[in-house]
Amino acid sequence: MNTDSTRRWLALGALAVAMLTIGLDMTVLTVALPTLAVDLNANNGALQWFSTSYTLALAAVMLPAGALGDRYGRKKILLAALVLFGVASLACAFAATAGQLIAARVVLGVAAAAMMPLSLAVLPVLFASPVERARATNIWITSTALGLPLGPILGGWLIDNFWWGSVFLINVPMVVLGAVAVAGLVPESRNPDLRPLDLPGTVLSVVGMLGVTYGFIRLGDEGWGNGLGWGALIAGAIVLMLFLGWQRRTAFPLIDLGLFASRGFRWGAVFAVLITFGLFGLFFTVPQYYQAVLGTDALGSGLRLLPMIGGLLVGSRLGDRLLPKLGARLMVAAGLVALALGLGLGALTSIGTEYWFTAVWIGLVGAGMGLGLPVSMAVAMDDLEVARAGMGSALLQALRQAAGTIAVALLGTVLATVYRSELGDLNVDPINDSVNSGVAVAKSTGEAGMLEHVQSAFVSGMGAMLWVCAAISAVAVALALWVLPRRSAAVGADEAVPAVFADVDAPESTHVG
Structure with a gap:
């Protein structure tokens, strides 16, 4: 390695900035959904696609993007992905229709799918020392994790003060900075053991x-x-x-199905996917509930999501301390219990519910994820041979992204079906498109009864969706107690905390070779 210490850490800073943009894009759109429903005349299907198109592209392209980096050079593909991310962000910001925004979000997801594994894959090239590499990896993970809570807050402030496209414009200077630094500071690397691409x-x-x-x-x-x-x-x-x-x-398959023969990987992946379900369902509905029912603005919606982030942090810290004593089985089960309890309480929400109640249940959901998700990920990875850890981690991330995509689609279907059923005589265009459209129509007529009816119908749909998530979590508790090992000795305290943010996490050794 010819780069000196300063250049190496500056390169890491550039990668961290680039990863922060991906973290932001995971959640920044959640507070913009109500605004987009009105400004772009988007119905529930379009709203789902705004989120789904990004995560779908991310899950589908992650593995082949990593293979391209291995074959043609990680720095080269990473630079191309950064440029593409910036161009797609501009396209998102100035989209005039729902279709244009969805198409731009697909391109954004493709770029992010290359940025995630390849930015992490160059860390072993930059940092040969295990101690420095561990520190660099923690910084990388922290940068992506910061985007989760910052997304709704920053997005809400931008929407309140500018227009919805500004939530995408913030990506542009960040990726420009990242691209310039990567070009000048990150050395080229590739896997000498070339594998044909599975087209x-x-x-x-x-x-x-x-x-x-x-x-x-x-x-x-x-x-x-x-x-x-x-x-x-x-x-x-x-x-x-x-x-x-x-x-x-x-x-030369795209994924190694033999990984599922490993009991730990198989069940760790299952529980990581199940826990992911609740996160995407919550992010899709709760900001709409805040704005359409509680009447908050976009920034207020972002700030009101902080109890969930607090729950995540508390849960991960508790899990860090309790894992050596309780073992993997009880930790995952405890996380699922908290998740089921929080989602079940959320299903009891009505249009007259005070905010403190919502803060409690979304905090419980966050704590459940913080307790269960890191251990599930660790159980999956601990049971793999070192030589297969890269592919296994990449496959695990792709599965979780795919699970998030299906969650938004399936849970959105439950929400829309119940919402329209509860509307009764109001089940007409444009009221039945989304709760935001319904609220806009009700407010324009000045009929308080219509507004309450629309809000009540949405809350009923949200409750049905949360009951589905709670039931899945409750069934998973018994499954965890049955199939998971008592302990996972290889899981250390330092590994457990960052993994809670695996929604935006990339494989720890993907495609390094």
Whole structure:
């Protein structure tokens, strides 16, 4: 390594800035959804796609993007991804229709999918010392984690003071700074053990996920009797089965299905996916509840999400201390209990509920994730051979991103179905498009009864969705007590805390070779 100490840490700073933008983009849009519903005339289906398109592209492209970096050079692909991220951010900011915004968000997700694994893959090149590498990795993870709480707060302030496109413009100077620093400070690296790219597998995985997700969203938008929705859902499921079959036959698969033969990896992945479900459902509905029912502005919605972040931090710290004493099985089960309790309390919310009650239950949800998610991730990774840790971590991240995509689609369908059912005679355009449209119509007419009816219908839909999440968490408690090991000795205190932010986390050794 020819770079001196100053250059190495400056390079890390550049990577941290770039990762902060991804963390911001994970949550910054949550407070903008109500505004987008009105300004872009977006219905529930479009609102779901604003979030889903980004996470779908992120999950689908992460593995092939890492393979491209291995083959053609990580610095080269990382620089291209940074430039693409900046261009896509500009396209998002100035989108004039819902379709344009969705398309730009897809490109944004593709760029982020390359930035995440490749930025982490260059750390071993920059830092040869295990101690320095551990410190650098913690800084990298912290930078991505900071974006989660900052996203809703910064996004809310920007929307209140400027226009919704400003939440994307903040990405541009950050990625420019990151690109300049990466170009000048980060050395090129690639994997000398070249593997052919699995192009058929990549295409099948992307097409299959698109079909399944579009099917769920179409059914939520048009109703369960919609033929196109069912057709897309079934076609997507068939393509995903073809993808799995291809992965078993090809000599150089996109994913190693043999990883699931490992008991720890299999069940750790299952619980990481289940816990992810609640996070995406909460982020999709709670900001809309704050603005449409409680009447807060965008910044107020962001600030009111802080109890969840506080719960995450408290839960992760408790998990750090209790894991050596209680072991993996009880820790994951405890996290799921807190998750189920919080979501169940949330399902009892009504239009007259005070904010303190909401703060309590979203704090419980955050604590449940903080307790259970790091241990689930550690259980999955601890059971893998060192040689397979990179691919296993990449696969685990892709699974969680895919789970988030399906969660938004499926839970959004539950919410929309109940909302329209509860509207009764008000189930007409544009009221049935979304609660934000319904509230706007009610306020324009000045009819207090209509406003209360629309808000009550939305809260009923939110409650049904949260009951689904709570039930899944409750069933998972018994499953965790049955299948997980008592202890996971390899999990250290320093590893457990950062992993709570694995929503924006990349594999710890992906594609280093």
